[in-house]
Amino acid sequence: MHFSAIFGSVLAPLAAATSHSGCAPCKSSQIEFASTFKQPEPPRIKHEFTASFVQHKWNVNLSHITQGYITNAASKGFVAVNQANEDGLSLSFFDYKNVTKEGLVDNTLTTYRPNDKPQVWRGYVNSNFPIFQDDMLITSGAVYTGMVDRDFVGLVASWSIMYQGVIPVTTYVDNDNKLVGYDYFAPELRTRATTRFYNIKA
Ligand SMILES: *[C@@H]1O[C@H](CO)[C@@H](O)[C@H](O)[C@H]1NC(C)=O
Ligand SMILES: *[C@@H]1O[C@H](CO)[C@@H](O)[C@H](O)[C@H]1NC(C)=O
Numbered sequence: 001m002h003f004s005a006i007f008g009s010v011l012a013p014l015a016a017a018t019s020h021s022g023c024a025p026c027k028s029s030q031i032e033f034a035s036t037f038k039q040p041e042p043p044r045i046k047h048e049f050t051a052s053f054v055q056h057k058w059n060v061n062l063s064h065i066t067q068g069y070i071t072n073a074a075s076k077g078f079v080a081v082n083q084a085n086e087d088g089l090s091l092s093f094f095d096y097k098n099v100t101k102e103g104l105v106d107n108t109l110t111t112y113r114p115n116d117k118p119q120v121w122r123g124y125v126n127s128n129f130p131i132f133q134d135d136m137l138i139t140s141g142a143v144y145t146g147m148v149d150r151d152f153v154g155l156v157a158s159w160s161i162m163y164q165g166v167i168p169v170t171t172y173v174d175n176d177n178k179l180v181g182y183d184y185f186a187p188e189l190r191t192r193a194t195t196r197f198y199n200i201k202a
Helices: none
Strands: 048-058 063-073 078-085 088-099 105-112 119-125 143-150 154-163 167-173 179-186 191-201
Antiparallel strands (some): 167 179
């Protein structure tokens, strides 16, 4: 399970034909209670991007908010995440070319804490930062789950998948096929995580 703990959603306004920054006028066929509604085919998403992000993950034992800058380099097979939070500053490099059959990914983590030398750690982890491939929603048979008003980006389409067959993940995609965030929950520890992207360059 890559998503040890990641993905949430806000109900979409029904009369959502108007435009917001994230969504040029939405098609009426995308609006759930419109007579013209028809489930769209899942889109290809842009899989080479950088973005600022904020992520909140919580479960029975923790509540962790972090923010930073992420690079999703699907063609090169890596995700790089620079973060600042209560643990200090960290650089996390996830090498998705080196993944175990259980789905654990090679992570090199460099941490900077006050009054300490930088620490480098490497090992396999359950990543909160999956690698997004352009055909991911298509190959996983994503279900359209409506238009959603998201912080920072406005009205966008939501698509839900079962990540690795076990973790329900909802992704948010704007009209330009840019991924603007993802939410998930995992029942085991009652874990929930919500991740928002902004300042996206794709
Ligand atoms: C979560 O907290 C409970 C109660 O303190 C503890 O028994 C359990 O081991 C913790 N689980 C994890 C994964 O830390
Ligand atoms: C794969 O990842 C593991 C765990 O981090 C690491 O020990 C190993 O050197 C990596 N192998 C390659 C070929 O990079």
